[in-house]
Amino acid sequence: xxxxxxxxxxxxxxxxxxxxxxxxxxxxxxxxxxxxxxxxxxxxxxxxxxxxxxxxxxxxxxxxxxxxxxxxxxxxxxxxxxxxxxxxxxxxxxxxxxxxxxxxxxxxxxxxxxxxxxxxxxxxxxxxxxxxxxxxxxxxxxxxxxxxxxxxxxxxxxxxxxxxxxxxxxxxxxxxxxxxxxxxxxxxxxxxxxxxxxxxxxxxxxxxxxxxxxxxxxxxxxxxxxxxxxxxxxxxxxxxxxxxxxxxxxxxxxxxxxxxxxxxxxxxxxxxxxxxxxxxxxxxxxxxxxxxxxxxxxxxxxxxxxxxxxxxxxxxxxxxxxxxxxxxxxxxxxxxxxxxxxxxxxxxxxxxxxxxxxxxxxxxxxxxxxxxxxxxxxxxxxxxxxxxxxxxxxxxxxxxxxxxxxxxxxxxxxxxx
Numbered sequence: 001x002x003x004x005x006x007x008x009x010x011x012x013x014x015x016x017x018x019x020x021x022x023x024x025x026x027x028x029x030x031x032x033x034x035x036x037x038x039x040x041x042x043x044x045x046x047x048x049x050x051x052x053x054x055x056x057x058x059x060x061x062x063x064x065x066x067x068x069x070x071x072x073x074x075x076x077x078x079x080x081x082x083x084x085x086x087x088x089x090x091x092x093x094x095x096x097x098x099x100x101x102x103x104x105x106x107x108x109x110x111x112x113x114x115x116x117x118x119x120x121x122x123x124x125x126x127x128x129x130x131x132x133x134x135x136x137x138x139x140x141x142x143x144x145x146x147x148x149x150x151x152x153x154x155x156x157x158x159x160x161x162x163x164x165x166x167x168x169x170x171x172x173x174x175x176x177x178x179x180x181x182x183x184x185x186x187x188x189x190x191x192x193x194x195x196x197x198x199x200x201x202x203x204x205x206x207x208x209x210x211x212x213x214x215x216x217x218x219x220x221x222x223x224x225x226x227x228x229x230x231x232x233x234x235x236x237x238x239x240x241x242x243x244x245x246x247x248x249x250x251x252x253x254x255x256x257x258x259x260x261x262x263x264x265x266x267x268x269x270x271x272x273x274x275x276x277x278x279x280x281x282x283x284x285x286x287x288x289x290x291x292x293x294x295x296x297x298x299x300x301x302x303x304x305x306x307x308x309x310x311x312x313x314x315x316x317x318x319x320x321x322x323x324x325x326x327x328x329x330x331x332x333x334x335x336x337x338x339x340x341x342x343x344x345x346x347x348x349x350x351x352x353x354x355x356x357x358x359x360x361x362x363x364x365x366x367x368x369x370x371x372x373x374x375x376x377x378x379x380x381x382x383x384x385x386x387x388x389x390x391x392x393x394x395x396x397x398x399x400x401x402x403x404x405x406x407x408x409x410x411x412x413x414x415x416x417x
Contacts, residue, residue, distance in 0.1 A: 004277045005248075005262075005294040007270050010302035010311060022211045022227065022364075030182040030211035037186035041193050048183035054158045055178055062195070063165060063176040071165035079163065083170045086354035087139050093356035094147040097375040109394045111387035118380045119149035120221070122196065124188030125173070126203030127157040127164065130180065131289075132254075135167035140358050141203045141373065142171030148378035154198060156184040180205075185212035189220045202373055204229075204360050207257060223377050224362040224370045228257035230318040231348060232337075234308055234330065235273075237266040239323035243344065245276035247321060250349050252290035252297070261315070262299040263308040270299045309333050316367040319348045338367045390417040 036044045042061070049055040072080065104114040125141035128134050138155055145153050155168045158180025168176050177184060185205075191197040201213060202223035210227035231251040235244050248260040264270050277294065281287045302308040309330060312320060316336035324330055327343045334340055338361030341348050352359045360373035395414050402410035 003274045004281060004291055005274060005297055005299055007267075007274065007299045007301060010300055010307055013298070013300050013311065022207055022214065026207050027211045027214070030208055031215055033182040034186040034189075034212055034215050037183050038190045041191075045179060045183055045187050045192065048181070049179045052158070052179075052181055052183075054180060059178070061178055063160065063178055065169065065174055068165045068169035068173065068176065071162040072169040074162045075166045080166060080170075083135065083139065083167050086136065087143050087170050089354050089356055090139055090143045090358070091147055093358075094144045094375040098147060101376070101379070108385070108387075110390045111385070113383065113385045115381045115383045118382050119151070120200045120378050120380060121150065122152045122154070122199045123150045123378060124154045124156060124177075124185075124198035124201040126180075126184065126188075126201065126205050126209060127155055127167075128180070128205055128209075129157040129159050129161070129164055130206070133157075133159070133161055133164050135163050136353050136359065137203060138164060138167035138173070139171050139354060140360055142168060142173045144358060144373060144375055145202070145378050146172035148375045150378050154188060156180065156188055156203075158184070180209070182208045182212035185209055185216060189216035200378065202360065202377060204363075206255060210363075223360065223373050225364060225366050226318075226360050226373075227363045228259070229254040230258065230315075230363050231260045231321065232312050232315055232317040232319070233260075233262045233321045233323060234305075234312060235262060235264045235269065235323035236305070236325060237264075237269045238325050239264075239269065240344065241269060241272035242276045242280075244323055245273050245280055247348060248273070248277065248294070248297075249280055249284060249290050251319070252293035253284070253286035254289075254293070256289055256292035256296075258293040259317075260293065260297050261317070263302060263311055264299065265302055265305055265308060267301055270301055273299065305330070312337070316362075316365045318361045318363045318367065319351070321346070321348055336365075336368045338362050338372050390414075 101117050103116050105112055106114055123145045127137040142153050142155055153173045154175050154177055155173045156177040157164050160176055160178045165176060177187060185201060188198040188201050198220055200221040204226035207227055210225050213222045214225060229251050233244055251258050251260040262273055313336050318338040320337040321341045322330050323344055331340050331342050339351055339357055351357060358373040362370045395417055398414035399411045
């Protein structure tokens with residue numbers, strides 16, 4: 001068997017050789033779906049639900065909370081307890097984040113100003129359920145929105161099983177939209193004849209979901225572009241090659257578009273990881289998908305750990321694992337990553353399954369300017385101003401700035417005070 005992943009020297013590596021962008025063809029096709037749903041409403045949603053095997057015509061597109069509760073009662077008690085435990089850990093972390101915020105009241109010339117913290121009202125949470133149903137994503141998105149105080153929470157997911165519906169109930173969702181893909185995003189963004197649009201759409205998805213979120217952004221809010229999964233591992237020769245290989249495969253099995261990457265200064269360690277990948281692929285049930293993903297990824301061998309850190313910051317990956325003896329020091333040099341996992345025991349898969357921080361994270365380099373989903377994603381900081389008596393200096397400064405900008409009505413409005 002040939003190496004499942006290519007080993008390249010850093011001198012031969014360019015960030016743009018790892019293709020993580022949404023291709024033009026996907027964007028064009030997603031645009032057509034979004035436009036159709038926006039124009040035709042529920043009839044278009046039904047058409048795509050049939051085409052993509054989401055729903056038959058006799059199945060409801062929308063599932064209410066009463067039916068979510070019924071599904072919750074049908075799953076195994078142990079599975080329900082699992083959902084509740086994970087939801088509890090997510091809630092604790094989100095509540096701790098919320099507790100970091102407070103309203104503001106500060107003196108300004110002539111009175112007071114400040115801000116209040118307001119939850120977004122209507123939120124749509126996307127949870128993949130195609131090849132792999134992800135109840136963990138239902139919990140990650142909807143529990144966090146619930147803690148933020150959002151008043152209506154919709155979960156969209158294709159092929160909703162009792163487990164997915166139960167997760168939506170446990171998370172506090174009000175309804176489930178039983179379709180996926182670009183048509184689900186468009187439905188949440190623009191509504192239908194019987195359902196109003198969402199104010200914000202959050203959650204990860206494949207390239208079709210990510211393309212649709214990019215298209216509707218501006219007509220509603222989105223959390224970020226959270227597309228096919230990514231992992232960068234920085235490892236030295238003290239790391240365990242079998243563990244590193246297992247972590248790379250955990251990302252690779254998500255999707256053929258996933259991108260697991262190893263950065264190590266040791267050529268010997270790189271080969272050991274290759275050997276471990278080959279061995280572990282032999283009995284991996286999801287090995288076919290993982291192998292497709294690995295073939296598009298790489299092991300990068302830089303000349304120094306500093307160069308490896310520079311490459312990682314250029315990639316700005318969704319997940320970054322540090323398998324190094326000085327992992328804490330190195331973590332302080334990482335400027336761009338969705339979430340950092342520090343040390344051997346801090347497995348990315350623990351982040352996937354609800355240890356606390358959210359697993360919905362920015363991909364394709366967007367971690368350079370955006371953050372992972374968190375309780376702040378569902379909040380707005382709304383400012384206010386209350387002047388009892390505008391001081392003369394403020395009036396004169398405002399009038400003069402208005403003169404400088406040529407805004408005569410601004411000048412007159414200030415002088416009336």
